[in-house]
Amino acid sequence: xxxxxxSLFSILCADLKQAAINVFQLCWNGWNSFWFSEADPTINxxxxxxxxxxxxxxxxxWSIKLDAFFGPxxxxxxxxxxxxQAPENVYSFWYFVPPEWLWPVHIVCLCLFAMYLIGAATPVxxxxxxxxxxxxxxxxxxxxxGLDQMNAILCFYLAIGPCGARFSFDSWWKKRKLRQQGKAxxxxxxxxxxxxxxRLIQVHLCVIYIFAGISKLQGELWWNGFAxxxxxxxxxxQSNSLLWLAHVPWLCNVLTLTTIFWxxxxxxxxxxxxxxxxxxxxxxxxxxxxxxxxxMWTFGLVMTFMYLAFxxxxxxxxxxxxxxxxxxxxxxGKRTRTAIDSVKRVQHLEVATDSVRSAEGDLSVDTVxxxxxxxxxxxxxxxxxxDSWKPYQLFHKYxxxxxxxxxxxxxxxxxxxxxxxxxxxxxxxxxxxxxxxxFQDFQENLRSLNGHSPASLVIENVNGPLLKYVxxxxxxxxxxxxxxxxxxxxxxxxxxxxxxxxxxxxxRKTQVTQS
Amino acid sequence: xxxAGAGHSEEDIVEKVVASAExxxxxxxxxxxxxxxxxxxxxxxxxxxxAIFISPLSVEPAAPIAQNAWRITGPYAQIxxxxxGYHFFAPNPGGSMILNYEVEHADGTTTTGMYPHxxxxxxxxxxxxxxLTEYMNQIERFPPELKASVYKAYxxxxxxxHAGEKVTLTKTYHDVPSMExxxxxxxxxxxxxxxxxxxxxYTWADF
Numbered sequence: 069x070x071x072x073x074x075s076l077f078s079i080l081c082a083d084l085k086q087a088a089i090n091v092f093q094l095c096w097n098g099w100n101s102f103w104f105s106e107a108d109p110t111i112n113x114x115x116x117x118x119x120x121x122x123x124x125x126x127x128x129x130w131s132i133k134l135d136a137f138f139g140p141x142x143x144x145x146x147x148x149x150x151x152x153q154a155p156e157n158v159y160s161f162w163y164f165v166p167p168e169w170l171w172p173v174h175i176v177c178l179c180l181f182a183m184y185l186i187g188a189a190t191p192v193x194x195x196x197x198x199x200x201x202x203x204x205x206x207x208x209x210x211x212x213x214g215l216d217q218m219n220a221i222l223c224f225y226l227a228i229g230p231c232g233a234r235f236s237f238d239s240w241w242k243k244r245k246l247r248q249q250g251k252a253x254x255x256x257x258x259x260x261x262x263x264x265x266x267r268l269i270q271v272h273l274c275v276i277y278i279f280a281g282i283s284k285l286q287g288e289l290w291w292n293g294f295a296x297x298x299x300x301x302x303x304x305x306q307s308n309s310l311l312w313l314a315h316v317p318w319l320c321n322v323l324t325l326t327t328i329f330w331x332x333x334x335x336x337x338x339x340x341x342x343x344x345x346x347x348x349x350x351x352x353x354x355x356x357x358x359x360x361x362x363x364m365w366t367f368g369l370v371m372t373f374m375y376l377a378f379x380x381x382x383x384x385x386x387x388x389x390x391x392x393x394x395x396x397x398x399x400x401g402k403r404t405r406t407a408i409d410s411v412k413r414v415q416h417l418e419v420a421t422d423s424v425r426s427a428e429g430d431l432s433v434d435t436v437x438x439x440x441x442x443x444x445x446x447x448x449x450x451x452x453x454x455d456s457w458k459p460y461q462l463f464h465k466y467x468x469x470x471x472x473x474x475x476x477x478x479x480x481x482x483x484x485x486x487x488x489x490x491x492x493x494x495x496x497x498x499x500x501x502x503x504x505x506x507f508q509d510f511q512e513n514l515r516s517l518n519g520h521s522p523a524s525l526v527i528e529n530v531n532g533p534l535l536k537y538v539x540x541x542x543x544x545x546x547x548x549x550x551x552x553x554x555x556x557x558x559x560x561x562x563x564x565x566x567x568x569x570x571x572x573x574x575x576r577k578t579q580v581t582q583s
Numbered sequence: 584x585x586x587a588g589a590g591h592s593e594e595d596i597v598e599k600v601v602a603s604a605e606x607x608x609x610x611x612x613x614x615x616x617x618x619x620x621x622x623x624x625x626x627x628x629x630x631x632x633x634a635i636f637i638s639p640l641s642v643e644p645a646a647p648i649a650q651n652a653w654r655i656t657g658p659y660a661q662i663x664x665x666x667x668g669y670h671f672f673a674p675n676p677g678g679s680m681i682l683n684y685e686v687e688h689a690d691g692t693t694t695t696g697m698y699p700h701x702x703x704x705x706x707x708x709x710x711x712x713x714x715l716t717e718y719m720n721q722i723e724r725f726p727p728e729l730k731a732s733v734y735k736a737y738x739x740x741x742x743x744x745h746a747g748e749k750v751t752l753t754k755t756y757h758d759v760p761s762m763e764x765x766x767x768x769x770x771x772x773x774x775x776x777x778x779x780x781x782x783x784x785y786t787w788a789d790f
Binding site: 301 | 621628631632635636639640642657658661662663664665667668671672673674676677678679681699705706707708709710711712713714715718725729732733735736737739740744757759760762765766771772
């Protein structure tokens, strides 16, 4: 009995230990993928423009009363400020600037803010702008408010990421030089720092709102529903009269309680993909309302700029693609037709592919693809070779949702024909019940294709640990075995398409073998 | 991925093996640096997150544990200018502080005015002046000498701006009218909503 209980206890302990390890691993993987995934720097770059505009404006306004606010004998006397800030760990270069140098230094700072806005020398200016913003804020501490806090937060987090990678003077200059040298333009690099920077903004916004919400719970007016009235009836804040609110007290109650509930729930609801647009729209409405009626436009705008961090990089690309298309279509006067045409094109190709599959050679693949499909290329073009339709349906939904084109081939012959006649970026091969020799030959043929050959990813088994094998002599071809998620497959395939040998975060174990 | 093909010459294979060895050696050294960087980055990230969370948590009234934690993260948050409470319009939105002044010029004439006033443009500059006067609430908690120095600096600036010889400052609290009062015909600037408190009279000799 004792031995039995002993062995039961050891089994339980082992299970508990394993469960703890699993939970830890799950958390660690979650932490890693949240903070250290790679992301496109498009949003960082867009946010840099908004942040740059705001910091430039903020500091340009100081110019009107520079001596009064930054002079040694102004509102904030140097000695008074030093005495006041003595116990704090604050710094500002302004304390070392002699009065006669006040204006030249301010002008240099404004130039740096302008450089940041246009994205010139961004690797340096982004950090300088953060240091300058903090220096101005610390020197003029008595005249600070939320705007200065948000400016500093935004500039710091944007400095962590590659915020000058796009829409900047730097990127324009780099492209110009490459064009002059006749070199190909490099693809936009995804980076961990771009993701980290956006994640920090997201998390910081959650902290801001949760404390803004719970701090209000201490106040009676926020409980009885009349806090909005008190803010609206403050003559010094008011920029537009809100006295009409006195006739609709229920609206004051609704606005007050909505503000509280929204601020407290923001940190939870904003992570839900479906609720996110609603949560952010309410926030933008609130800040724009504060801007319009309480005159704090700058603060309202900078808070709304921070919301951009919640836009997924893929959606940002889609939004950006919309603008050039809109301009081009407006020129040609066929805005609607193009949208319909592009849908039809994809449908034609899918129908054509089905025809090829059913006709088994009666219909020339060459003729079908060349005559019915002249795509304006958007996203990646992926071919899924599988003897079963089920995996294709999964892949099709997954890639289609991400604005990529995904086509099927249920036999190797059709797959070969499609690859020869269409410019695919990648091929996903599922071994399934294909003949082993035919499958091997197909892979060999794929590797030996001349010119533009698609990257290939062979998925062998679906059970066991995830392993990735990369052909070091040609990193475009990989083999994946194990229980891979669609996201893992996409990452590995896209890395292969881009010719990257680096392992992805989602790849838990990688084996690299020599060809 | 596959074994070396039959078509490969011995030289090719040797070259590839050497290249592979160099690649793995370089990879080992970079992976060590990467690992170290990863550990440092994670440590900073956790500390930073703690700092931005503890800053508003330690705003009074705060739990002793939050105040103790602030002693660790506070200096970092202050240097980074992330030491904010985010207590916007909390606990209750109240009235505002105004600084009234009366400047006496050398010719005996006087100028009166107040900060902030709606003539200050753009709105951001108006808000800067508004924050200066709102700061008078915090000044009350300062030691008396520091409090006096702040008002003296305000007085000197006003004297400079208006080319005056003497300035008298008055601190005014402007209360917010109730909804019922407005419905009964009250306005936002009814005189009884202003509560005045003299600060002092300053001449250039005081500066």
